[in-house]
Amino acid sequence: MLGEWVIITPKRAKRPFQKKERQCPFCPGQKETQGDWKVLTLENRFPALSPGVGPMPLDGDIVMEAPAYGVCKVIVTSPEHDTQIEDMSDEQVGLIMNEYTRVFKELDALKGIEYVFQFENRGKAIGVSLNHPHAQVYAMPFIPPRIQREIYQAERLWESEEECVICQIISNELKSATSRIITKTDNFLAVVPFFARLPYEVHIYPFSHVSSLLQMKEQLLELGKIIRDIARRYNKVFDENAYIMAFHTRPSKRKYPYWHFHIEFYPPWRDRTRIKYLGGVETGSFTYTNDSSPEAIAKELREAV
Numbered sequence: 001m002l003g004e005w006v007i008i009t010p011k012r013a014k015r016p017f018q019k020k021e022r023q024c025p026f027c028p029g030q031k032e033t034q035g036d037w038k039v040l041t042l043e044n045r046f047p048a049l050s051p052g053v054g055p056m057p058l059d060g061d062i063v064m065e066a067p068a069y070g071v072c073k074v075i076v077t078s079p080e081h082d083t084q085i086e087d088m089s090d091e092q093v094g095l096i097m098n099e100y101t102r103v104f105k106e107l108d109a110l111k112g113i114e115y116v117f118q119f120e121n122r123g124k125a126i127g128v129s130l131n132h133p134h135a136q137v138y139a140m141p142f143i144p145p146r147i148q149r150e151i152y153q154a155e156r157l158w159e160s161e162e163e164c165v166i167c168q169i170i171s172n173e174l175k176s177a178t179s180r181i182i183t184k185t186d187n188f189l190a191v192v193p194f195f196a197r198l199p200y201e202v203h204i205y206p207f208s209h210v211s212s213l214l215q216m217k218e219q220l221l222e223l224g225k226i227i228r229d230i231a232r233r234y235n236k237v238f239d240e241n242a243y244i245m246a247f248h249t250r251p252s253k254r255k256y257p258y259w260h261f262h263i264e265f266y267p268p269w270r271d272r273t274r275i276k277y278l279g280g281v282e283t284g285s286f287t288y289t290n291d292s293s294p295e296a297i298a299k300e301l302r303e304a305v
């Protein structure tokens with residue numbers, strides 16, 4: 001009805017929700033985690049999308065149903081069950097970023113894949129089924145709606161003014177007197193965007209106009225370190241750390257000159273302990289009400305060191 005795909009996966013209801021530590025399938029020495037490794041990519045055993053069904057026939061006018069083609073992988077980001085990114089070494093952070101890049105490159109080239117979505121779900125508050133630090137990758141046979149919306153906006157500005165919307169946001173944030181900047185490094189900026197939908201939403205933008213991890217070889221470690229920095233700040237302002245981290249990369253099969261790679265964090269919290277629930281306006285009309293000030297949240301996160 002909305003012109004978007006819904007992935008229907010009743011089988012995933014049977015995926016494991018970890019109860020005891022010894023049952024963790026990502027700890028070293030389990031069936032799929034033999035050998036010596038520091039970062040390990042596994043097939044998702046309960047995939048929402050699978051390669052076996054073949055590329056989707058999406059040429060018709062209105063397709064009501066299609067087999068869920070795609071690839072789902074899990075990147076186990078540490079052999080240590082209880083070490084989250086904020087406590088990891090530079091070396092480990094570098095290895096994680098290299099693995100994100102390697103997996104992106106591999107899936108980006110697959111036939112029938114239109115978008116490689118990399119993300120991390122973290123914390124009980126957003127329903128994470130396994131505590132062991134891990135990220136996920138969905139290689140999708142379509143461009144997901146949130147990315148399509150970003151494409152639409154970026155393309156409009158690119159065509160009318162030959163400007164990149166994110167390059168403009170960066171330059172505005174650097175000039176703004178009321179700062180929404182949390183931190184910046186040589187190559188990256190972390191801000192609470194003025195259009196944040198959620199109170200603790202944070203975006204990381206590379207200063208250079210790059211469209212995917214593949215163009216950031218020299219800066220991958222620095223990107224990993226600024227991700228770690230944001231996770232550390234969240235640790236200080238929430239009683240229990242939880243967030244979704246989403247990589248917004250360019251789609252796969254053609255050139256998107258206006259695309260500017262970025263990372264978005266969506267924590268579920270409205271303050272230290274209270275959840276921000278999505279209510280009628282958000283869920284029923286896709287309109288967000290954010291009752292916090294991006295400037296005040298940026299200040300809180302800036303000072304959380």
Ligand SMILES: [Zn+2]
Pocket residue numbers: 024025026027080081132
């Ligand atoms: Zn584990």
Ligand SMILES: [Zn+2]
Pocket residue numbers: 164165166167168208209210258259260
């Ligand atoms: Zn740009």
